[in-house]
Amino acid sequence: MAELDAARDELVAALGADAVLHDPLALRLYARDASMVEGSAGLVVFVRSAEDVVVCMQVAARHDLPVVPRGSGTGLAGGATPLADAIVVVTAKMNRILEVRPEDRLAWVEPGVFNLDLGNALRPTGFTYAPDPSSQQVSSIGGNVNTNAGGPHCLAYGVTSAHVLAVDVVLPDGSVGRFGSEAPAAPGYDLRGYVVGSEGTLGIVTAACVRLTPLPPAVRTLLLDFADVEDCAQTVSAIIARGVVPAALEMMDRGIVRAVEAFAHAGYPTDAAAVLLVEVDGLPAGVEAQTREVEAAAREHGVGTIRIAADETERALLWKGRKSAFGAIARIAPHYHLHDCVVPRKALAGVLSGVYAIAQRHDLIVTNVFHAGDGNLHPLFSFDRSVPGTLERVLAASDELVRLCVDAGGSLSGEHGIGLEKRDFMPLVFTAEDLDAQACLRAAFDPDGRMNPRKVLPDGARCGDYAAAALARDGALPEGTWI
Amino acid sequence: MDLIHPHSKRDVVDALRAASAAETRVLIVGGRRHIDKGNPSQVDAELWTTVLDDRVAYDPAEMLCVVEAGMRIHDLTAMLAEGGQEWPVDAPGDSTVGGVIASAAATIRQLRVGAMRDTIVEMEVVTGDGRLIKSGARTVKNVTGYDVHRLLTGSLGTLGVIVQVALKVRPLPKAARTLVSGDGGLELGRRVLDAVPLPAAVLAEPDRIVVRLEGWPEEVEEQTTAARSIAAFDETDALFPEACFPEASTLAQAAVAPSRLGALLAGVDRCRAMLGVGIAWVPFEHEDALTAFRARATELGGIAPVIRGPGGLGAGAVPAPEVQRRIRAAMDPAGILAPGRAWSS
Numbered sequence: 001m002a003e004l005d006a007a008r009d010e011l012v013a014a015l016g017a018d019a020v021l022h023d024p025l026a027l028r029l030y031a032r033d034a035s036m037v038e039g040s041a042g043l044v045v046f047v048r049s050a051e052d053v054v055v056c057m058q059v060a061a062r063h064d065l066p067v068v069p070r071g072s073g074t075g076l077a078g079g080a081t082p083l084a085d086a087i088v089v090v091t092a093k094m095n096r097i098l099e100v101r102p103e104d105r106l107a108w109v110e111p112g113v114f115n116l117d118l119g120n121a122l123r124p125t126g127f128t129y130a131p132d133p134s135s136q137q138v139s140s141i142g143g144n145v146n147t148n149a150g151g152p153h154c155l156a157y158g159v160t161s162a163h164v165l166a167v168d169v170v171l172p173d174g175s176v177g178r179f180g181s182e183a184p185a186a187p188g189y190d191l192r193g194y195v196v197g198s199e200g201t202l203g204i205v206t207a208a209c210v211r212l213t214p215l216p217p218a219v220r221t222l223l224l225d226f227a228d229v230e231d232c233a234q235t236v237s238a239i240i241a242r243g244v245v246p247a248a249l250e251m252m253d254r255g256i257v258r259a260v261e262a263f264a265h266a267g268y269p270t271d272a273a274a275v276l277l278v279e280v281d282g283l284p285a286g287v288e289a290q291t292r293e294v295e296a297a298a299r300e301h302g303v304g305t306i307r308i309a310a311d312e313t314e315r316a317l318l319w320k321g322r323k324s325a326f327g328a329i330a331r332i333a334p335h336y337h338l339h340d341c342v343v344p345r346k347a348l349a350g351v352l353s354g355v356y357a358i359a360q361r362h363d364l365i366v367t368n369v370f371h372a373g374d375g376n377l378h379p380l381f382s383f384d385r386s387v388p389g390t391l392e393r394v395l396a397a398s399d400e401l402v403r404l405c406v407d408a409g410g411s412l413s414g415e416h417g418i419g420l421e422k423r424d425f426m427p428l429v430f431t432a433e434d435l436d437a438q439a440c441l442r443a444a445f446d447p448d449g450r451m452n453p454r455k456v457l458p459d460g461a462r463c464g465d466y467a468a469a470a471l472a473r474d475g476a477l478p479e480g481t482w483i
Numbered sequence: 484m485d486l487i488h489p490h491s492k493r494d495v496v497d498a499l500r501a502a503s504a505a506e507t508r509v510l511i512v513g514g515r516r517h518i519d520k521g522n523p524s525q526v527d528a529e530l531w532t533t534v535l536d537d538r539v540a541y542d543p544a545e546m547l548c549v550v551e552a553g554m555r556i557h558d559l560t561a562m563l564a565e566g567g568q569e570w571p572v573d574a575p576g577d578s579t580v581g582g583v584i585a586s587a588a589a590t591i592r593q594l595r596v597g598a599m600r601d602t603i604v605e606m607e608v609v610t611g612d613g614r615l616i617k618s619g620a621r622t623v624k625n626v627t628g629y630d631v632h633r634l635l636t637g638s639l640g641t642l643g644v645i646v647q648v649a650l651k652v653r654p655l656p657k658a659a660r661t662l663v664s665g666d667g668g669l670e671l672g673r674r675v676l677d678a679v680p681l682p683a684a685v686l687a688e689p690d691r692i693v694v695r696l697e698g699w700p701e702e703v704e705e706q707t708t709a710a711r712s713i714a715a716f717d718e719t720d721a722l723f724p725e726a727c728f729p730e731a732s733t734l735a736q737a738a739v740a741p742s743r744l745g746a747l748l749a750g751v752d753r754c755r756a757m758l759g760v761g762i763a764w765v766p767f768e769h770e771d772a773l774t775a776f777r778a779r780a781t782e783l784g785g786i787a788p789v790i791r792g793p794g795g796l797g798a799g800a801v802p803a804p805e806v807q808r809r810i811r812a813a814m815d816p817a818g819i820l821a822p823g824r825a826w827s828s
Contacts, residue, residue: 101740101742103741103742104740104741104742104743104761105741105759106740147626148626150624150626154624158597158601159624159626161601161630161633162597162598162601169803171803171806175803177802177803177806178802179802179803181738181784181785182739182740182784183738183739183740183761183784183785183786184589184593184598184738184760184761184762185587185589185637185738185762185786186738186786186799186802187786187796187799187800187801187802187826188799188801188802188804188807188826189634189637189638189642189807189810190600190633190634190636190637191634191802191803191806191807193600193630193633193634193636194629194630194631194633194634196630197626197629197630198629214680214681216681217680217681237544240544240546241543241544243567243654243655243657244654245546245653245654282681282698282699282702283680283681283698283699283701283702283705283706284705285699285701285702285704285705286698286699286701286702288701289657289699289700289701289702290699342620342622342623342624342625343622344542344545344547344621344622345544345545345546345623346542346544346545371624374622374623374624375622375623375624376622376624409621409622410620410622411620411621411622411625411627412627413625413626413627414622414624414625414626415624415626416626417626418626418627418628422627426627426628429620429627429628430617430628431616431617433614433615433616434616434617434618434628435628437610437614437616437631437813437814438618438628438629438631440813441629441631441634441810441813441814442629443809443813444806444809444810444812444813445803445806447809456628456629457628463813
């Protein structure tokens with residue numbers, strides 16, 4: 001604790017007493033993110049600038065303390081949950097949009113800017129920031145960058161990594177670097193691409209240069225309902241098979257539709273087995289053509305009614321239904337465990353049946369609302385933690401769920417990340433050699449292993465002897481051997 | 484010069500283990516299309532990837548394909564066309580998938596289809612010391628583990644041999660059209676870029692503007708009308724994508740923020756600029772002119788590597804050089820892969 005006390009005194013001296021929290025309540029509040037995992041925070045520091053972050057890193061290095069970056073704390077995989085009395089560096093107060101340059105199709109923002117605030121600020125310029133995670137009202141760009149966040153509109157536009165041109169990063173030794181460039185190419189290895197999605201394990205992002213996407217001239221939103229879940233899932237593939245890639249293609253099952261309808265009153269059909277929310281965009285003529293194809297694909301698979309949003313108000317209402325899903329499920333039970341796994345599109349129907357079977361086996365309520373076009377499932381178990389044995393059933397069901405998705409040719413996470421929650425599942429999809437290589441490359445950024453330790457990789461992963469020796473020979477390779 | 488001609492991933496593993504042990508310097512070669520980028524210096528052996536060209540998996544419904552990295556682009560294009568799809572990366576037909584990825588080749592239609600680097604979802608790599616490792620997954624979306632494939636993209640064969648990739652593909656556009664105007668220049672190009680909704684490419688040259696349009700037939704008509712409200716355009720299919728200054732002995736590919744293209748290209752009499760993206764190709768006959776051009780690119784926060792002919796990558800401030808060196812050491816501990824293929828500082 002002596003090191004922690006000394007670090008606290010130095011941080012208070014450098015950043016002011018109001019920037020450093022260490023009372024028991026604060027430490028308790030920052031001991032977890034939106035996942036189910038509880039950790040322990042040593043200190044909580046609110047940074048206001050890149051210089052503040054440098055100070056945090058230097059102090060942590062001096063006292064050999066772990067550092068955990070945190071944005072809004074909405075992460076679902078435990079990526080921002082501190083372990084072993086780490087210093088939690090909160091970037092929420094770095095929340096300025098620094099520069100918007102439509103002529104370069106880019107904007108510079110600080111990490112604490114909320115995703116939705118950025119989108120709203122850009123709207124008058126005729127551009128938008130495309131990734132739109134469902135948490136966008138409160139999740140920050142810094143967090144989005146670190147988890148490589150997705151969202152409904154990533155089907156056509158791609159996930160966060162496709163929309164980040166550059167990041168300013170403070171490395172664990174306190175040095176700073178700009179990875180990527182305002183230009184479409186930059187010298188050296190693509191460190192930008194490696195940092196995006198690295199879950200705060202390589203450094204702290206203090207600014208991001210994001211790509212602006214032109215707002216489409218026309219948009220149309222359709223709500224399709226089905227009496228059979230399988231028909232609904234098949235329609236997803238049928239739309240793609242017709243050469244249409246909708247801007248968004250979201251599926252919701254009956255359980256979630258009923259919860260949402262009681263909450264948002266969006267006019268969703270509560271008697272349907274499942275609904276598809278489809279959005280197509282482009283030029284007006286292209287939107288017409290895509291709409292025809294979507295309708296034809298749905299009819300081939302026994303669609304019930306096809307509702308097309310007549311105006312912007314109705315469109316907003318349909319999306320409200322989708323985006324308020326995770327708030328609405330509080331009506332079902334006090335706690336929920338939201339999953340995130342991704343499977344090949346054609347496996348969707350089979351995996352969904354598997355999800356229902358797992359829930360039944362463990363006597364749990366499951367609802368599904370997810371990015372069907374991406375094959376990205378979000379099964380959501382609702383439960384009451386205070387009932388003895390419930391949490392154990394949830395965890396057992398979760399374990400089966402992960403294996404079900406991997407067996408179907410899928411992966412552990414589509415957009416939430418690995419964090420602590422799925423760390424130990426990594427050997428299901430990677431060999432020991434794969435994981436060791438990832439550990440080595442992580443060590444290239446953080447040789448002392450102080451950045452968000454024990455996240456993403458299982459404990460056993462480490463550099464192989466040969467590579468470790470080469471890494472340890474600091475500067476052994478002559479100048480000019482990096483590209 | 485030795486030639487290593489692997490017929491399997493196992494062969495690559497064995498060859499690089501042996502090369503690392505013997506400190507044999509190796510240049511990885513695909514279709515030789517990007518071989519001048521970074522002017523690799525003296526090597527002892529070339530490793531050809533071109534026999535590693537099998538189709539591993541392709542299901543159009545998944546909008547993904549998995550191929551060995553030595554596959555030629557024309558073979559990939561033909562394979563995907565059967566499924567009504569394409570890898571939206573414009574590269575010469577005889578280049579290889581791995582070569583295009585390792586050299587981070589520019590894509591003419593990037594404005595509409597996005598960057599090539601975002602189409603790679605899974606990769607298998609053999610490291611310099613002969614470890615076969617995989618990153619990513621065969622799903623369109625994935626955040627499982629570190630994206631090692633991001634580091635390999637554009638690594639110019641200095642981190643490992645890309646032996647297999649899973650690529651995101653997309654439906655072929657229902658209609659496509661190329662428009663060419665008889666007038667050129669960046670200013671006119673910018674007006675076209677502003678007037679035409681969602682073009683696939685707007686290329687400006689001193690004496691013509693080339694616009695690529697893709698989409699549904701009705702969309703392409705609408706875009707054509709918009710373009711013609713700015714300038715007179717002829718329709719052609721033959722010109723796109725044509726080779727860029729095929730006769731030039733030295734060709735640089737500069738990258739700057741899009742609005743700085745004007746400053747970069749002031750006084751340049753031959754060039755092709757990709758508007759809205761910030762890439763410009765400029766041919767050079769004299770080294771002095773290249774040096775001056777590069778200095779201007781640097782001032783504008785950009786770069787100007789040579790992609791054909793002598794001249795190398797040029798100067799570039801490589802960020803976090805210690806991190807980059809450690810990445811190199813982690814992947815190629817003996818430092819045998821394309822030594823000297825580097826940015827000068």
